[in-house]
Amino acid sequence: MATRIIELEKPRLKNPIFIEGLPGIGNVGRISAGYLAEQLKAKKFAEIISSHFMPFVLLHQSSAVHMLKNEFYYWKAQNKKQRDLIILIGDSQSIDPEGHYEIIETILNYIKKFGVKEIFTLAGLSVGEQTTGLKVVGAVSDPELVKKYQKYGIDFNTGAKVGTIAGAAGLLLGLGRYYDMKGVCLLGETVGFSVIPDPKSAEVVLKVLTKILNIKIDTSKLEKKIKEMEDFIKKIKTMETRAIAQLLRPKEMPKEKEKLTYIG
Amino acid sequence: MATRIIELEKPRLKNPIFIEGLPGIGNVGRISAGYLAEQLKAKKFAEIISSHFMPFVLLHQSSAVHMLKNEFYYWKAQNKKQRDLIILIGDSQSIDPEGHYEIIETILNYIKKFGVKEIFTLAGLSVGEQTTGLKVVGAVSDPELVKKYQKYGIDFNTGAKVGTIAGAAGLLLGLGRYYDMKGVCLLGETVGFSVIPDPKSAEVVLKVLTKILNIKIDTSKLEKKIKEMEDFIKKIKTMETRAIAQLLRPKEMPKEKEKLTYIG
């Protein structure tokens, strides 16, 4: 199956900006992008399913199964200072290295059709214990973007603090170059126990992002929202961890030494 | 090779229901579906082989090799209250995450040709020690199915008890949605030592399923049947465990430190 996009609607968008927020450190990207989509009442128009996600369905509170997927939402600009948006959120990233490249190229090929030229990826940056004054650290696909975005209070002294940006947040920028897209990664500093969502860090990221986008959203419900999501996010993580552990460890060893001989 | 279907016969079926029972917890699904196919004298019409099964053949009692495969059976309705059935049983599920998606999409593409619109997947639900009063717990691909099937004594308070449904039983429901198929997963509660087949749980699942299908089968031979199968099922599991252990651990380390230098 590899990776597939299921299109539910074909929106007409004008020069849209693409925003990505998938699970990762502190779930900062996932929370920020999800909250933004919800506050804007953005509309879902496509889904990604992939054989690089875990091979299971989730159950959450009801008896209906939930398939792991990523989801595209769109939002249309309300005034001339704003731009149309495509927002990508989701339950999971690839569980194997190769899948990351495949899924991200699928995304880039798809958004290219809508004329996307600018990308914002949202992620968390684990900074150990120093929790006072969380900042947004920025990485760019092109050095000239620094000038353009420095005024929004983003810390661009990035090379000294950041080694790599893994998965979608990094590769969308790196691979985006081959699709004529310029990108900025907004990294919200977080204490970084990766399972625990960090609303503070998400709020800081959202403040910078909405300023750039000329959008006003109410961040006061963010913490409450996260409370609701936390259970579900934790469930996915627990199940993934358990499933990966099962894949790596032979389940039950044969107890009695059976009289079976092995041939090769 | 990936995954391939070998068709032995092309049955003409009318609006058939698809039933899946592959190996898993307590082998509940495998036993239930296998016993149903046998009691109904359902006829095999296709096989699935896949490079996502273990790369070996089995020997069992005779000197003839047994290739790991999944098998499709069909059964034609005997009266107007019944429906034609396609039953899938087999020796194995995918041994890697990606293979699950590939095999399940191969199955969905194939059964779509016969006009399948409804799916029942059968599986076990490990419930630790509380063995009194085993129930059938249900998961659905669509919340409206709950109303339809509640009367059959299925426990649909599923979200509280079930985290994920892994492999075919879950993904057939999740992916089936993209093929316009609605599905119910019938989970037989079992004490859940995954190697040991649980006839009690299979019987409970079969009772619910046959009531839904308006079919009468004699479940009295179930325990005897399982006794016969147990050996074979155990052999597959043992071999898989051993093979996986061998894949994960380098077989024999070089004893003497040889004078060979490594280059990269």
Add this chain to the structure above:
Amino acid sequence: MATRIIELEKPRLKNPIFIEGLPGIGNVGRISAGYLAEQLKAKKFAEIISSHFMPFVLLHQSSAVHMLKNEFYYWKAQNKKQRDLIILIGDSQSIDPEGHYEIIETILNYIKKFGVKEIFTLAGLSVGEQTTGLKVVGAVSDPELVKKYQKYGIDFNTGAKVGTIAGAAGLLLGLGRYYDMKGVCLLGETVGFSVIPDPKSAEVVLKVLTKILNIKIDTSKLEKKIKEMEDFIKKIKTMETRAIAQLLRPKEMPKEKEKLTYIG
């Protein structure tokens, strides 16, 4: 790249029998088939290279690199009691489960073009310590073959002794069925420390095989031959083991805790 056959010559063969002997337990198959090809002065006509072999080249005694591969040889019948032969030998089998299926289907597709209908696979059967009176144990793709080959002193009480036949020796029989080929696996009993080639077991297998094929070869040089091969075979095994160990274990952990933060 997957798996590829490089054809050096297109021999015209009449109803040929296919014989496989690749590395495995005691290298019994590899030694038997290799010695047979050499004694018959069989001619190489094709090579298989595959991305499922280890990604390295070997050096052995000279400074010329040796690419891991499998090799096809042919031999033409000398009299009416004999049959043309295709013999497959090689340095390696697939290092991952999926690759086995791919390589074996590549082989089956290729030999089908020469009209192959009968297969003999050669392998070792590890029997622990009981070394007196090594036998050849047989497995078949079709129960009716037992009758035909019982007279050659093959032990067909196989199910009791053999759990699985892994890799090429097993899958050529299992998958061969889908290519209208019937097959017998000749398993030479061996004490089974898989790195150490077992000439005794190879000799017993060769005696049964040549009787079936109506061929006379001199097995007196077998032990000397193996002495020569041993070094090379050991080198491959050592390198594979080392390489697999390297793949499974991160090479060098960063010593000083560097000030690099991880982002996802």
Add this chain to the structure above:
Amino acid sequence: MATRIIELEKPRLKNPIFIEGLPGIGNVGRISAGYLAEQLKAKKFAEIISSHFMPFVLLHQSSAVHMLKNEFYYWKAQNKKQRDLIILIGDSQSIDPEGHYEIIETILNYIKKFGVKEIFTLAGLSVGEQTTGLKVVGAVSDPELVKKYQKYGIDFNTGAKVGTIAGAAGLLLGLGRYYDMKGVCLLGETVGFSVIPDPKSAEVVLKVLTKILNIKIDTSKLEKKIKEMEDFIKKIKTMETRAIAQLLRPKEMPKEKEKLTYIG
């Protein structure tokens, strides 16, 4: 995505020689080829990106992301004793066995278009502690090349010292044969702690290579150059090691035993 070449320019080259230097033991190949390309002011004309590289981008000193890639450079002969050159350098080799074959075949297919018939691969040879008098050891794709290159002071008593040549340096020679290319691997002896670049070994390799190519370069800046590179090379290695460790070990185990049941 697999593996892709992005061509920036289509140089016209006459009978070019191909030189490869990718990361490996002591980074000897990477350093030698990189320094050569820089000293010759060779021009970049193509890039390779691959889903077999790590799925992350790097940050180094600036806030701009760096995508893992391999890079092709060309240089045109300045006089009749010289030959046009294609030089391949890069950040990474494949992280999985299969990827090596895929990437190397992509390279061979690409350079074949420029008429390449001769290959030099550069690598390090770990020789433990004996550091006095580092030599260049040679491996060849064809025994007759030994005669041609022996005069350049290469030690061709290779089989006794070298077990395998892993990755690009080895497979370009082995697979090159199927593309009608002849190749020599120049192995610089090094003490071989693979993370630490070895300028001494690179210098010895460069001296032999430039003599063969009739090129004069100033090796005096080599050590300084390596000092500059060291940080970046170390960063890649550290990140790869960390990432691989993360892939192999489930990140955080669920602490409290949650009331979630597992189904299969």
